[in-house]
Amino acid sequence: MTWHWWHVALSWVAVLGGFALLALMISARARAAQKRLARLEGSDR
Numbered sequence: 296m297t298w299h300w301w302h303v304a305l306s307w308v309a310v311l312g313g314f315a316l317l318a319l320m321i322s323a324r325a326r327a328a329q330k331r332l333a334r335l336e337g338s339d340r
């Protein structure tokens with residue numbers, strides 16, 4: 296495998312890893328928001 300293709304492969308790994316990390320962060324933030332909303336709704340009753 297030439298240097299060019301190593302660079303291409305590593306770039307794809309970095310991009311896909313970045314998107315996976317963003318998806319995990321969004322998921323964790325959504326869960327936290329859902330818990331916070333449930334706690335706020337429970338305080339009214």
